[in-house]
Amino acid sequence: MATKTDLDSFRDPKLARELLDAIERLARGKNVNLMEVCGTHTVSIARYGLRSAMPEGVHLLSGPGCPVCVTSNHDIDTMIALARIPDVIVTTFGDMIRVPGSSTTLGAERAQGRDVRVVYSPLDALAFARENPPRRVFFLGGGFETTTPAIGATILTAHDEGLGNFFVYSAHKRTPPAIMAIEDDPETQVNGFILPGHVSTITGLAPYRPLAERYHVPGVVSGFEPVDILSAIARLLAQIDEGQARIENAYERGVLDEGNVVAQRMIDRVFEPCDATWRGLGVIPGSGSAIRPEFADHDAARAFSPDVEPTVEPRGCRCGDVLRGVIAPDRCPLFGRACTAEHPVGPCMVSSEGSCAAYFRYQEHSR
Amino acid sequence: MCLAVPSKIVSIDDGGIAQIDVLGVRRDCSVRLTPNAKPGDYVLVHAGFAIQVVEEQEADETLRLLQEMSDRELAEITGQQGADAPAGEPAAAPAAAR
Numbered sequence: 001m002a003t004k005t006d007l008d009s010f011r012d013p014k015l016a017r018e019l020l021d022a023i024e025r026l027a028r029g030k031n032v033n034l035m036e037v038c039g040t041h042t043v044s045i046a047r048y049g050l051r052s053a054m055p056e057g058v059h060l061l062s063g064p065g066c067p068v069c070v071t072s073n074h075d076i077d078t079m080i081a082l083a084r085i086p087d088v089i090v091t092t093f094g095d096m097i098r099v100p101g102s103s104t105t106l107g108a109e110r111a112q113g114r115d116v117r118v119v120y121s122p123l124d125a126l127a128f129a130r131e132n133p134p135r136r137v138f139f140l141g142g143g144f145e146t147t148t149p150a151i152g153a154t155i156l157t158a159h160d161e162g163l164g165n166f167f168v169y170s171a172h173k174r175t176p177p178a179i180m181a182i183e184d185d186p187e188t189q190v191n192g193f194i195l196p197g198h199v200s201t202i203t204g205l206a207p208y209r210p211l212a213e214r215y216h217v218p219g220v221v222s223g224f225e226p227v228d229i230l231s232a233i234a235r236l237l238a239q240i241d242e243g244q245a246r247i248e249n250a251y252e253r254g255v256l257d258e259g260n261v262v263a264q265r266m267i268d269r270v271f272e273p274c275d276a277t278w279r280g281l282g283v284i285p286g287s288g289s290a291i292r293p294e295f296a297d298h299d300a301a302r303a304f305s306p307d308v309e310p311t312v313e314p315r316g317c318r319c320g321d322v323l324r325g326v327i328a329p330d331r332c333p334l335f336g337r338a339c340t341a342e343h344p345v346g347p348c349m350v351s352s353e354g355s356c357a358a359y360f361r362y363q364e365h366s367r
Numbered sequence: 368m369c370l371a372v373p374s375k376i377v378s379i380d381d382g383g384i385a386q387i388d389v390l391g392v393r394r395d396c397s398v399r400l401t402p403n404a405k406p407g408d409y410v411l412v413h414a415g416f417a418i419q420v421v422e423e424q425e426a427d428e429t430l431r432l433l434q435e436m437s438d439r440e441l442a443e444i445t446g447q448q449g450a451d452a453p454a455g456e457p458a459a460a461p462a463a464a465r
Contacts, residue, residue, distance in 0.1 A: 011428070040370045044432075093414070121415020123397065146371060150416040153399050198371045201411060201419045224370070224432055253425035254411060260418055263400045 019230035026237035037065040038196035039353025046358035048226040061325035062355035067143040072277040076101035081306035091125035092140040102312040122154035129166035149263035152270035167300040176207040177287035192236035193219040204259025212245040223251040280320030317346035328366030329359040371411035373426030
């Protein structure tokens with residue numbers, strides 16, 4: 001576990017050293033906040049101690065990059081209400097199971113006897129629907145553009161097969177509108193974005209361009225290795241140094257500039273943009289993905305209206321402020337006391353990709 | 368959860384389902400989103416779908432990173448054993464959330 005920056009643990013320690021020297025040089029006389037918006041970047045930065053490796057004046061913030069963390073309590077409560085409909089099978093990804101809603105979790109509902117199943121792929125949920133024709137099967141979908149095309153393809157398959165017992169609850173989110181919302185937030189000052197890797201594999205660079213053009217803030221797509229992240233930071237600082245704002249791709253091994261066009265078309269075929277509520281950020285116009293009316297037969301939000309309990313946010317939890325980069329996780333009064341990895345209060349500690357979990361696990365400290 | 372796992376395509380059936388090798392385990396994945404993928408290619412796989420064809424070097428690097436992560440993260444990402452194990456879930460979460 002790297003609590004201090006241990007360059008020897010990097011794949012290429014020499015390159016890491018060079019990048020850190022470049023960062024040091026470019027950072028002189030500056031005071032900038034750089035934000036990543038990807039749970040895997042959060043974990044990598046914490047694991048390799050990159051935050052403490054930064055020179056004075058370069059602050060690494062974690063933004064709304066953990067999919068289950070940004071899912072609103074109301075969405076979680078709705079998913080739980082769907083799971084309580086008699087005789088249904090509810091499926092979702094593993095990390096959604098543990099996230100607390102207003103009074104319970106999907107995992108706790110399962111312990112109460114509800115049929116809640118963790119799947120690796122939405123295709124597994126589709127198989128349950130085929131195998132259990134009298135029972136209704138829900139897939140509870142959250143996550144960003146990496147995940148959305150897979151869910152879209154699954155809905156399309158269900159539609160083509162006429163599988164009338166398969167339904168999706170779509171809490172999917174779009175990353176670029178959230179980045180713009182952060183820039184619009186008067187409480188947060190971000191001077192450059194480390195853009196997500198595999199989200200960008202799907203989206204390509206184009207959706208981020210307004211960040212540079214409208215806000216004059218640079219963004220660099222980064223891979224997940226520590227040297228990838230250092231390289232993205234150096235390229236951001238270089239742009240800031242020159243007074244430039246461009247969207248660059250520093251992860252050409254995994255991201256084409258145009259993205260995956262087939263996957264983009266799949267998203268557009270099955271979903272349409274909708275306003276969505278993000279934990280911490282509130283309602284962001286056009287940041288959600290609603291199932292198009294053509295596929296309403298498979299849309300759990302249209303086909304069912306279960307009683308959803310009133311939303312109650314966990315008392316004292318500042319996940320929302322953490323997700324906006326307004327406070328570092330260890331500045332939350334619950335952090336490490338009432339809220340730990342063993343007894344998490346909020347979703348940012350529950351999810352292994354959450355900023356609070358990463359801070360806690362790798363014993364990071366804000367400066 | 369937005370991490371895709373590099374895998375090698377072993378074969379692809381007529382229905383567009385590929386058999387892949389991920390960290391030595393055989394799984395199925397759909398190649399519907401990467402129609403040009405062919406056996407022998409390395410692909411990034413997320414939620415049971417290939418999302419991008421990549422070079423072998425990229426596959427090796429990302430796999431190495433994955434292997435350095437904890438077993439729980441790995442199990443969640445690859446969907447291998449343990450992903451549905453209640454042992455990994457903090458039973459106290461609902462109580463603490465109130």
